[in-house]
Amino acid sequence: MVTQPDKRLFGQFLVSRNILTEAQLDEAIQTQKLWKSRLGDIILAKGWLKPRRFYHLLATFFDLEFVDLMGHPPDPDLFDRAMIDEYARRSFLPWRRSADGAIILALADPSEDTFNWLRARYGQNARFVGTGRFDTVWLLQKMGNAALSDDALNALSTMTPQHSARQVFTRGQIAFFYITAMVFLLFLYLAPERTLFAANLAAGLVFFASFFLKFMLSCAAVRQEVDVKVRDSEIRSLEDRDFPVYTILVPMYKEPDVLPILVNAIRNLEYPQSKLDVKLVLEEDDIETIAAARKLALEATFEIICVPPSEPRTKPKACNYALRFARGEYLTIYDAEDKPEATQLEKVLVAFRKLPDNVVCIQARLNYYNATENWLTRMFTLEYTAWFDFYLPALEYMRIPIPLGGTSNHFKISALRAVHAWDPYNVTEDADLGVRLTQRGWKVAVVDSTTFEEANVSIPNWIRQRSRWLKGYMQTYLVHMRSPLAFYRKTGGTGFWGFQFFIGGTFMTALLAPIFWVFFILFTLFGLKAGSGVFSGRIMALNALNLLLGNGFLVYTYVLCSFKRNYRHLALYALTTPVYWALQSIAAYKGLFQLLYKPFYWEKTQHGLSKHTAAELEELKS
Template sequence: MSAPTDPPAGETVSRSLDAESRLPVLAEGIDSGVAHLLPEGLCRTFRVQPYALLHREPDTLGDPEQHAQGASDTQPVVLVATGEPDDPIALQVVRDRLRRPVWLVPHALPELMAAIERVHPARARTPETAEARLERAQLGDMLLASGLLDQQRLDDALAVQTGTGDPLSEVLVAEGFVEESVVVAALSELHQIQRVSLIDSPLDHETADRLPEPLAREHAALPVAVADSTVLLAVARPLVGEPLAEIEAHVGAPLRQLIAERREVDHLMQRAHGPHHVEVAESFLRETEPELAARPLLTAPQRLAALVLIALVVLAGWQWPADLARWTAATVSLVYLACCAQQLVLAHRGLAGRTELCPDAHLPGLPDSQLPRYTVLVPLHGDDAGHVATLLESLARLDYPRTRLEVRLLCVDDDFETRRALDDADLPPYAFVSVVPRAGARTRAQLCTVGLMQARGTHCVVYNVDDLPDDDQLRVAARCFADAPAHVIALQAKLNVALDDGRAGLVRGWASNELAGRFELLVAADTARDGLAELAGSSLHIATAPLRVAGAWDPHHDAPALDLALRLYRQGYRSRVLDSTTVSTGHATLGSWFRWLCRQTTGALETVLVHARHPRRLRRDVGTRGLAALGLWLAPHAARLANPLLWCVVSLASAHRLGLPVTAPPMPWTLVAVSLLLVGNLTATWIALLGNLRRREFGLTRAALLTPLWWALSSLAAWCGVVRLVLRREEP
């Protein structure tokens, strides 16, 4: 065993004792800083419970074999209550888990179990039924007797099962202890249910439709055929009691269960309901709230209003050109100054305090039994096929119970390159491939919406193929969802790009500064006060039920995350920034970031056009404060669009002073343009520097000081976004 390490900061609330004092006991209380150092399953299985830290030299404690090597007077010893102090296996397991000096202190078993119950209350777990207990015992004995499972792995699985409360069969497969086919065969024998293979099996759509899709998804069950007035029900795990009765009531006929591997059942359900999922993703918003759908973009009244506005501008420019120019200059100046002021206020508010949502440092994380089921959605396209192996490695590092984790790898059925890469990959048991029928928009938003309808988790998160989230991001999000108010249903993790030892090229430096200023300061400060802020297309954690009701992502929107943010805001939901970071390891190029900035402007303008179709309803939904927030939300895009106009004024004035034959703008205009450009560029540079300060990425200072070049690039991209929107071809 390696040398013990210091405990993490914030986890030690030590009790200093001199060499003559006796050891503390459980009756004196449990130190909150060490109570959760061991997981619940290990505590219950080996009947141990950390309860205090002891600062004294190990040789004063007695037998030196009772603690880890490498202890010193500066290395605190973890006191662990046990009912069997001479158990070498328990001691070794505790040592390996804590990786620091430990001391097993004998306690009466009733006192110890009561302490474990206080630290890990059982109220949130569903009590194990007699049938489940019998199945667990029989399944373990059967696998041991057949030699398909050794005692060590069974003990590990039982420890996990005790902590999560999930069935042993799920734990064995999810943890990779036993193959899915072995567990299915064992459950088939135990429950006397016929085992079948669903690969390439025919599908009777009429029979499959007898069970509502949400119920089929919840129980991983699908009617496949009818034999002698009995419906054959394919299941991933045997159903008993209430679930079986509920399905039988919906089907309206006696049931006979057929057990198959979960991936086969999932694939058959995709064949049965996949086309319907695509149809819903394409038409849900257009049918339920057509005024909020991005297809078509402009309604007839909007087209008429646009023509009238253009005509009025042309007429004013012909009749009163000077007045039009003055009013335009005044409007641009006010918008520009308002944008800069808002950005500075939010940036300094974000720097002044922690505005992200993070778990209370004094509270333990949620025990495994209380963690929600999480679905990870990963949309894939042809260019992503080469990153599948890296993606699986990244997801494998997530610290989350495998029985509560579901990964959906989403691709279109004619994307043969990606499908081939997924077929060749060694997918973990919790990963499923969702093949989406080719129809409709075929966008990333469409894939995510289809994946959402297939998700079994109560919460979901979207990752890109090249994302590397913090290992504990799902646990942190689950803790924050549990502590947050009910109207907070979305948590946006902070984004960053991969850097090498804090150094990066200029483009990566600009990108990192952009993301730091946005998520560390601006968006975090805005959402902390229930304001309207942008959501990103990646690392968005959200509750699945309200997301489904809201219509999920619009597949025809250029920036669906922006549209979703405003739709959720109108429905009374709010979001927060999560104190966890996702790093993009993809290759950041100037072209890719230029296209991203272009889409952001297109999406912002598109969002305004969609949600402004009914101004009165918008005012009623968001209120005066919401309208002001929406205006400030769009101000940065307006400022980027105003930059080239200011450059033109300054360029004409400079050319005139150089003697070129051009008409110089009035001196006040030139002064205003120069002042606004200075204010805008200094604001952008200052926010980039503050973002570096917040993230402590001091190696990016050079890129921050060159932010005016990035600001100019983003202005050009903004106008490209306008052109892209104007030239957008409306689909029928």
């Protein structure tokens, strides 16, 4: 866009050509005082001009020839993959060479500063033509395809391989599992009852400790202010301050039907629209969703980023690819069906400014807008309330690494890039990233703003989603337990043991629960005697106590959750927690199987199944 001194001149230029009215120009100038945005960004955000026409006029204002890069593409020999970040940041591409050998640069954001930088980089005889910003974005993806894909897949595993899940098991871990199994079998042969008792005691300790930790986290969250509170007055104080550009990534795959919900939610955000940098991150071969996005007549705030198909086909790989195009100082991720509260970005901005500099990520709470649709959505809502209203805020309060949620986590983009962003080989990249940030000495906070999502209404769909989550927790645990002593030194005793029983305990309890239930039912409920010499009364009593306490802790927590969110009508459903956890165990064993045979497979969750979602889509169409 034009620089600050040119804003009135460019506006008058548009008025003189009857492109804008004087009233529109005055409105844009007044909006600029509030939003602290460039005039061109405001014009585009308000939809007064289509992007192509706007950039054509901008080129004319600067006495530049306008070039349609899609019809007259750049010379590929001039493309420098080492300059990809600068191409994206400054919205330009080397286009052609003139007859006298001077390079011609196509730029969508002309200003004196840009001209001076380009002449310093390419020589004083460099020449310029104007073009559209979306043309530069599309062609940058096309010409930089190989480099961008390679970076999205391999940056983390190349720069810090110890933090990448690309290698599922290290040699040391394989040796540890093998030796442990051999020692167990040896002792099982020599002293079967004592060995089984010891194994049961160890499993019971993990089971009890995990549930007890979550119970203590819930108690801490009830008694303490463990999240960041932002008052309305603090949000209003931002009106006269400089809002930074805020990038929103929306990764999605084969979800054309629910796309309008997210677009509408972003349009309803109270953050200055001219300061939003929204990337719809789509797969290149997802023709249906790309077509649906183009039909929505999106404002210039939105850009479509097409990720080339490659394996593994995961959300973190897509986000890594899109990150290279991000222009914001802060960045967040929303899923396709998300509906964040209108003031969420402002709340996060206030929270970042009032917290210490080492807080680099702020997680918003997640909950569901279709909580009462069926039994599954009710239980899912209770679980999410426990997770985001109790567990995560209390984890930070107790200095335990936080496994981030898959959406509505807000980053300082500089910190995100410093840790090489997301792990494309980890199917819960969010949980892993939270742990990596903690190991860098950075902190994560939780803010009192909620994003509402669609809760799964289908048990098979829920199991697909949950099996991926639990497999990802297994991956995260394996990655960060490659060097337990180093992890202990970085996180301290509380962080280390909290990680064991929260991240590790989440999937371990799901795997152990069926074993405890089987023995409890067979030997206690039905009073069977077979094998009682091996599985003694002590083991049965310990299993029964673990099951009762573990489920009791969860039931109590879920009852607290029903009152925390004023969901009192869900309180009685907490009594069905054991049934819900049976589904968790099914998903855990599916996740374990996939960890061994398909570790990087992304189990797709189908959205848009809720009757609430269908009703909202119909309303948007009308």
